[in-house]
Amino acid sequence: MFLDLENEFPVLEELIYLNHAGVAPWPRRTAEAVARFAEENLLRGATGYEAWLEVEQALREQGRRLLGAASAEDVALLKSTSEGLSLVASGLDWRPGDRVVLPAEEFPSNRIPWEALRSRGVEVVEVPLEGAEDPEGRLAQALEPGARLLAVSWVQYRNGLRLDLARLGRLCRERGTLLCVDAIQGLGALPLDVRAAGVDFVAADGHKWLLGPEGLALFWCRPELREGLRLHEHGWHMVEEAGDFERRDWRPAASARRFECGSPNMLGIHALHASLSLLLEVGLEEVAARLEARIGRLQEALESLPGVRLLTPREPRRRAGILSLALPGRDPHRLLASLREEGVLCAVRGGALRLSPHFYTPEEQLDRAAELVARWLRRAG
Numbered sequence: 001m002f003l004d005l006e007n008e009f010p011v012l013e014e015l016i017y018l019n020h021a022g023v024a025p026w027p028r029r030t031a032e033a034v035a036r037f038a039e040e041n042l043l044r045g046a047t048g049y050e051a052w053l054e055v056e057q058a059l060r061e062q063g064r065r066l067l068g069a070a071s072a073e074d075v076a077l078l079k080s081t082s083e084g085l086s087l088v089a090s091g092l093d094w095r096p097g098d099r100v101v102l103p104a105e106e107f108p109s110n111r112i113p114w115e116a117l118r119s120r121g122v123e124v125v126e127v128p129l130e131g132a133e134d135p136e137g138r139l140a141q142a143l144e145p146g147a148r149l150l151a152v153s154w155v156q157y158r159n160g161l162r163l164d165l166a167r168l169g170r171l172c173r174e175r176g177t178l179l180c181v182d183a184i185q186g187l188g189a190l191p192l193d194v195r196a197a198g199v200d201f202v203a204a205d206g207h208k209w210l211l212g213p214e215g216l217a218l219f220w221c222r223p224e225l226r227e228g229l230r231l232h233e234h235g236w237h238m239v240e241e242a243g244d245f246e247r248r249d250w251r252p253a254a255s256a257r258r259f260e261c262g263s264p265n266m267l268g269i270h271a272l273h274a275s276l277s278l279l280l281e282v283g284l285e286e287v288a289a290r291l292e293a294r295i296g297r298l299q300e301a302l303e304s305l306p307g308v309r310l311l312t313p314r315e316p317r318r319r320a321g322i323l324s325l326a327l328p329g330r331d332p333h334r335l336l337a338s339l340r341e342e343g344v345l346c347a348v349r350g351g352a353l354r355l356s357p358h359f360y361t362p363e364e365q366l367d368r369a370a371e372l373v374a375r376w377l378r379r380a381g
Contacts, residue, residue, distance in 0.1 A: 003282065015344070017357075018361070021157065021354060022347050026211060026271070027211055033274035034267065034270060037270045055273050063077075066188070074255070077216060077260060077264060080214075081204055081217050083219075085113045085182060088113075088229065091231065092230075093228075101125045101142045102126060102150070103126070103128075105159070106151075110152070125147070135161065136163060140171045149177060150180070154181055155319075158354070159311040159313075159322070160312040160321075161319070162190075162318050165197040166196065169199055172200075180201040184204045185320065185321075185322065189291055189320045190284065194220055194222075202218075203219045206275065210276060211275040216269065216272050220256070221256065235261035238258050238259065239252060239253060288359075291357070291358060294361055294366055295319060295321060301366070306377065308326070309328060311326055312324050322355075326352045327353065330380055332353045334380075336353065339373070344372060
């Protein structure tokens with residue numbers, strides 16, 4: 001299928017956008033969907049609410065396809081990755097002495113919910129993965145004896161390290177350990193099959209590789225674990241008979257909607273639905289292949305520059321859409337500011353320059369960004 005990506009991403013006319021690991025720009029179709037939704041509200045209010053519910057259900061189906069879930073009923077629409085991870089952290093029946101294992105380099109979303117459990121007698125073990133030749137093996141060592149849960153980011157936000165979820169899933173099953181995945185830096189950049197990988201919980205917000213808005217996330221829980229998560233938020237939307245407002249003998253929905261306590265974010269739903277339609281039209285295998293070609297091109301252009309140390313793994317199986325560069329003896333924020341003046345948007349994380357293109361980024365823009373980095377390094381001396 002032919003897609004006019006330059007038309008979908010007019011941001012390319014003004015910027016070299018290498019910050020999809022931060023907040024991504026929307027495709028044109030997403031902005032148009034939001035404009036149509038706003039116009040409909042302006043002129044007709046909620047007259048078409050039944051049609052809005054159809055978009056909500058279509059988004060759950062898109063989420064099912066992206067996640068490899070068995071049913072759209074297994075997909076919850078939450079506010080954020082943090083809400084999904086907190087739902088797991090607060091919902092399990094923790095006992096004093098239980099252990100949670102996580103990489104030491106985690107983003108706060110996948111660290112703070114677990115650290116908060118220390119007041120309940122839960123031990124939190126942080127495992128450094130930087131420089132590890134076998135990060136899964138290092139995590140597995142920390143699971144002994146009998147860790148209750150392993151919480152990992154699929155792709156680390158600072159250096160772009162991509163973990164082998166299928167291997168972690170096997171290691172956790174062998175030990176009776178639950179596997180919870182923050183997928184925000186991978187979902188939309190890579191294909192995922194939650195059932196084949198053997199994970200138990202997955203959460204990912206829509207504003208990075210999914211090309212959607214902030215404030216709306218996909219959450220998946222292995223169906224047989226769903227009722228075992230204690231609910232701490234309740235409201236009209238999470239009950240089985242959500243439309244029967246007079247009913248008093250309520251019960252939580254059997255589906256993943258049980259995790260959605262209040263009114264749905266219909267504006268965000270329309271936006272994310274449009275964004276995911278683009279990714280699914282292209283296909284996640286194609287997205288991943290195009291993205292890897294771009295990361296490989298950037299790596300080749302940058303890794304040989306004097307004064308640059310590549311932090312992201314070189315092996316394609318170990319990375320996704322992030323390329324991180326250390327600049328020993330130089331302030332990466334100065335380079336960041338210089339690049340921004342030239343219309344290049346990227347970020348600094350963990351003291352390193354982080355570049356994150358997407359599948360649609362023109363290769364000539366990548367070459368231009370690499371040229372600007374090289375020029376700055378020559379001037380910096």
